[in-house]
Amino acid sequence: MATRTDAPTRREQILKEAARLFAERGFHGVGVDEIGAAVGISGPGLYRHFAGKDAMLAELLVGISESLLTGAKRRLAEADGVGGTAPEAVLDSLIEGHIDFALDDRPLITLHDRELDRLRDADRKLVRQLQRQYVELWVGVVRRLYPDLGEPAARSAVHSVFGLLNSTPHLTRPGSLPDRAGTAELLHRMARGAFAAASGA
Amino acid sequence: MATRTDAPTRREQILKEAARLFAERGFHGVGVDEIGAAVGISGPGLYRHFAGKDAMLAELLVGISESLLTGAKRRLAEADGVGGTAPEAVLDSLIEGHIDFALDDRPLITLHDRELDRLRDADRKLVRQLQRQYVELWVGVVRRLYPDLGEPAARSAVHSVFGLLNSTPHLTRPGSLPDRAGTAELLHRMARGAFAAASGA
DNA sequence: CAGGGAGGTTAGCGGTCGTTAACCTGGAGG
DNA sequence: CCTCCAGGTTAACGACCGCTAACCTCCCTG
Numbered sequence: 268m269a270t271r272t273d274a275p276t277r278r279e280q281i282l283k284e285a286a287r288l289f290a291e292r293g294f295h296g297v298g299v300d301e302i303g304a305a306v307g308i309s310g311p312g313l314y315r316h317f318a319g320k321d322a323m324l325a326e327l328l329v330g331i332s333e334s335l336l337t338g339a340k341r342r343l344a345e346a347d348g349v350g351g352t353a354p355e356a357v358l359d360s361l362i363e364g365h366i367d368f369a370l371d372d373r374p375l376i377t378l379h380d381r382e383l384d385r386l387r388d389a390d391r392k393l394v395r396q397l398q399r400q401y402v403e404l405w406v407g408v409v410r411r412l413y414p415d416l417g418e419p420a421a422r423s424a425v426h427s428v429f430g431l432l433n434s435t436p437h438l439t440r441p442g443s444l445p446d447r448a449g450t451a452e453l454l455h456r457m458a459r460g461a462f463a464a465a466s467g468a
Numbered sequence: 469m470a471t472r473t474d475a476p477t478r479r480e481q482i483l484k485e486a487a488r489l490f491a492e493r494g495f496h497g498v499g500v501d502e503i504g505a506a507v508g509i510s511g512p513g514l515y516r517h518f519a520g521k522d523a524m525l526a527e528l529l530v531g532i533s534e535s536l537l538t539g540a541k542r543r544l545a546e547a548d549g550v551g552g553t554a555p556e557a558v559l560d561s562l563i564e565g566h567i568d569f570a571l572d573d574r575p576l577i578t579l580h581d582r583e584l585d586r587l588r589d590a591d592r593k594l595v596r597q598l599q600r601q602y603v604e605l606w607v608g609v610v611r612r613l614y615p616d617l618g619e620p621a622a623r624s625a626v627h628s629v630f631g632l633l634n635s636t637p638h639l640t641r642p643g644s645l646p647d648r649a650g651t652a653e654l655l656h657r658m659a660r661g662a663f664a665a666a667s668g669a
Numbered sequence: 670c671a672g673g674g675a676g677g678t679t680a681g682c683g684g685t686c687g688t689t690a691a692c693c694t695g696g697a698g699g
Numbered sequence: 700c701c702t703c704c705a706g707g708t709t710a711a712c713g714a715c716c717g718c719t720a721a722c723c724t725c726c727c728t729g
Contacts, residue, residue: 277676292585295496298716308677311718315676320717380638381582384493420654427635427658434631437581438624453621453666457628460665461658478706499686509707512688516706521687 278316280306282330285323290374290436294324294385324382325390331375332397338364339404354412361405362432362458366451369435376433402426413466424465428458479517481507483531486524491575491637495525495586525583526591532576533598539565540605555613562606563633563659567652570636577634603627614667625666629659 275283284305288297299320300310317323342360346352369376383394405425410416416424432454476484485506489498500521501511518524543561547553570577584595606626611617617625633655 293494293496293583295494296586299718300716309679311679311720312677314718382494385497420650423639423651423654424658426638427632427655430635430638431628431632431662434628437627437631449621450624453624454628456665457625457662460661460663461632462661464657464661464664465654500688501686510709512690512709513707515688 277306281313281316282323282327286327286372286374286378289324289327289382290377294320294382321385321387324378325386327375327378328383328386328394329390329397331372331379332394332401335365335368336397336401336404338368339401343404343408354408358408358412358459358462359455361408362428362455363451365429365432366454366458369432369454370447370451373436377436380433409462413462416466420465424462427465428461431458431461478507482514482517483524483528487528487573487575487579490525490528490583491578495521495583522586522588525579526587528576528579529584529587529595530591530598532573532580533595533602536566536569537598537602537605539569540602544605544609555609558609559613559660559663560656562609563629563656564652566630566633567655567659570633570655571648571652574637578637581634610663614663617667621666625663628666629662632659632662 281302285297285302288302288305291297299313302320302323303309303311303313313323317326339361342364343357346357346360383391386394402422402425406418406421409421409425410418413421435450435454438450482503486498486503489503489506492498500514503521503524504510504512504514514524518527540562543565544558547558547561584592587595603623603626607619607622610622610626611619614622636651636655639651
């Protein structure tokens, strides 16, 4: 056991660099030779670790979707465990988790809604199902907090707030943006404000 | 004169279909043969109208950026013309214009922040400059309405609201979404709420 | 110390893609 | 009526790309 912070494996290096390159230039815009070069091996050496270029993208997208969903489920369970936390606190927790992810894994967030259609049917269905579960989980929390919101409106609002939170890659003109904590707090306030305004409140 | 609603020219057909295809499958994911097929001619026939595939993308992106910017300038001028319209009304006008665009030209909105890096240097610089002007114009209006917002925070807020408004393609699961007017109004309220929350208000 | 698998390498194949070349055609204009 | 050009066509070229094949090395293990 203890695969904790054990020096990243080759596979992980490859995935990380592939994610960065895919996000920068698009799935079709990156060649396997470039991905190989980014980790110091070259070209076909990648096939010792992955079945193909598609498999890398699939693993990335499935991984993101699973990680978002399980994180959200965990946060929701924690809240319910304390015997009915205030709905605002639950929503705050979801928002915080999403922001952490968007700020720490920018390339993945970019891929997440940009390259989904490049997947093979089976993988795409899986990813979409995970994404849908994630959205529905948010919708439930939002509607608990704003009961006057109809379900379609709540779903639209959730998608829009994702758009807001996922805008972080655009803020990333290297360097100068405030600091991480400040950005996170600003995004958090805006997300809450957007939901509040979506309802009648 | 009077090139009003004169049956769309071939060039316009091509641009429209190319925008749709680029948005669906990415610039590198679409072949010239497919673009040709989409307008009923095939493959190299496109070269009678465009210098190349890059030129189509460039024209699309420059067109979008110019159209957004000139629209916003017009709205701002109208407001100032009436001798100092309330800042809220100016912001509402900007938001409304952006939403109209996002709802009516979804493929273009998608391309706008997704395929910018596939342009040749000169075109990319031009597009970025237009985008920057557009952002700065919003930043000015937002800061006039919320003077307590610092410039970096205002700029971040503007980018985030763009993320929110540009999320429309994700709402577009064919058919069932509310109606256009309802969606527009929801997005408008959320954008205003997000800005208000960004400031201390 | 034999051997074998994990993880590389380079060469090259087959397919696709953007683009050019060469040719064709219908209809407007002198 | 001849001409010519705008706007198509098909063929083909060269580049590139994903992937496989064949081979080579460590290094770990019995």
